[in-house]
Amino acid sequence: MNPQGERWTTDQVLALAPDDSSRKAGGKLAAPGPWSGTGTDDGAVWGQCKGSGKKPYQAVVDVKGPAFRCSCPSRKFPCKHALGLLLLWAGGDGAVEAGEPPEWAGVWLAGRRERAGQRADAAPGGSPAARAPADPEAARRRADRRAQRIAAGAADLEQRLEDLLRSGLATAGRAAQGTSRSGGAGSGGGSWEETAARMVDAQAPGLAGRVRELGAVVSSGADWPARLLEECALLHLLDQGFLGVERLPAPLAATVRSRVGLTTDAADLLTGPEAATFRDRWLSLAQHDSDDGRLTTRRIYLRGERSGRMALHLSFGAAGRPLDSALPPGLVLDADLAYYPGARPLRAALGARHAPAAPGPVPPGCGIDAALAAYGDALRDDPWLDSWPVVLADVTPIPAADGTRWQLADADGESALPLDPRALGRPGLWQPAAISGGAPVTVFGECGHRGFLPLTVWDPTPVSL
Incomplete structure (x- = not known):
């Protein structure tokens, strides 16, 4: 990386x-005063920050990851020292000069580069031994046993839904609290949480999540019976799809399997016999x-510069533990992706990286009518889809006519898209309007049946909401 x-x-x-308090604390450390021994080289930034103790905290950032390490006791990731160091480096005023990393930083960076080389060996074209399956026959038997358990769980769930409809939706409120006397969500008066637990036992987390959503719908508004239905x-539809998955077209069958909770291992996508990576x-x-x-859970939305394809990279970690993958909005990464199978592929696994991430341009966008059409097309392929990622260009945030909601209006004022009600609870809801100042802006977000959930706005650099 060219540090300048x-x-x-x-x-x-x-x-x-990770939160607003970290942003504020990091901002206070974005000055040369508390720092010593700062430096940067091809893809790394390091420095020592004076703290309350005798020894300064040692912070180092692998910008190519990015990944972070700091000797402070903070459980936040990245901590305020890593944020302050990056802010100091981002200022570009000479406070962080090019140089060789000290031993404490060099050892950590060398370890990361060694692990990256090992991952490269496991990528397509790497060591055949690293890609060899452990025991394909045993894996097939495990997959068959799990599919049988899920099928049994789906059949049980079908019976519970039938009992609910026979008893009437009015009983759902009592079932949600586990007090139904007429069957509710299933025989025995079980609650929605009990039904979800049964789906977890059946190893169908996707079904369990949707059952919990049913419980959340009950008594959540005047129209809750219609939404529950x-x-x-x-x-x-999902139950029936899985019970008859062998009769479905392959792309739709893959979507159904993923919706109930059966996923493909990322390593198989990238290195398996049918691996198909896509570079952009x-x-x-x-x-x-x-x-x-x-x-x-970390969700990173990507758009191919040449292909125009959307992709979603997911990474997971235990609560309070750092996530390895990070890519702030506005950076471009030359890399291989492998899409998970499905009727409308979106989720993808990140493969080999061919160059460090670098700042990119404002993405091209579309109008509101085209965004709604894109969501409709995706919904046709995947009826369980809640939203679809789109970039809206030349839209202006304006209050809705009733004054209770905000909406995004096209430049000609002929089309408007209401904001998702979930956005009302986001602290950054005011930011699109403040950044816009009444002028059109480019906004990225999720377009769905609830409306549009803004995630990033460009002015002209990206601002996360």
């Missing part, structure tokens, strides 16, 4: 912060982390 020509912007650094219909320059459109208390 490919520095990150401040917004790209702040997009890595819609969700029950989609769940019934991938622009990071958004990076969003969510934490349910047990698992941290």
Whole structure:
């Protein structure tokens, strides 16, 4: 990496912060005062930050990952020292000069590069021994046993849905609290959580998640019976799809399997006998982390510069533990991707990287009508899809006519797309309007049946919302 020509912007650094307090604390350390021994070379930044103790904290960042290490006791990742160091480096005012890393930083960087070389051996074209399957016959037997358990769980769920509809949707409220006397979500008066637990036992986490969503719909608004019926219909469709998956076209069968919780291993996508990688320059459109208390999920949306294809890279980690993959919005990565199978492929595994990430341009976008059409096309292939990623160009945030919601309007004012109600609880909801100032902007987000959920806006550099 050219440390002068490919520095990150401040917004790209702040997009890595785990929370607002980390952004503020990192910002206070974005000055030369507390730092000593700072430096940068091809893909790394390091420095020592004065803290409350006698010894300064040692922070080093592998910008190519990016990945972070700091000697401070913070459980946040990246910590305020890593953020402050990156902000200092991003300023480009000479505070962080090119040089050779000290031993403490060099050892960590060398270890990362060694592990990267080992992963490259396992990639297509690498060591055949590294790609050899352990025991394909044993893996097939395990897959068959799991498919049988899921099929039994789906059949049980079908009976519970039938009992619910026979008893009437009015009983769903009592079933949600585990107090149904007439069967509710299934014989025996079980609650939605109990039904979800049965799906977990059947090794069908996708079905379990949808059952929990049914429980959340009950008594959640004036129209909850209609919405509950819609969700029950989609769940019934998924059950029937899995019970007859052998009769489905291969792409749709792959979608059904993934929806119930059967996934393909990323290594198989990248190195298996049917591996098909797709190389492009991938622009990071958004990076969003969510934490349910047990698992941290990172979603990175990408767009191919040459192909125009959308991709979603997911990574997971235990709550409070660092995630390895990070790519702030606005960076371009020349890399191979392998799409997971499905009727409308979106999720992808990241393969070999051919160059360090570098700042990219503002992505091209479409109008609101085209965005709705793209979501409709995707929904036709995957009826369980909640939303589809789109880039909207030349849209202006304006209040809705009733004054209770915001919407994005086309430049000609003829089409408008309401914001997803989930956006109302996001602290950055005001940012699109503030950045726009009444002028058209480029916005990336998820377009779905709830509306549009904005994730990144360009002005002209990306700002995460």
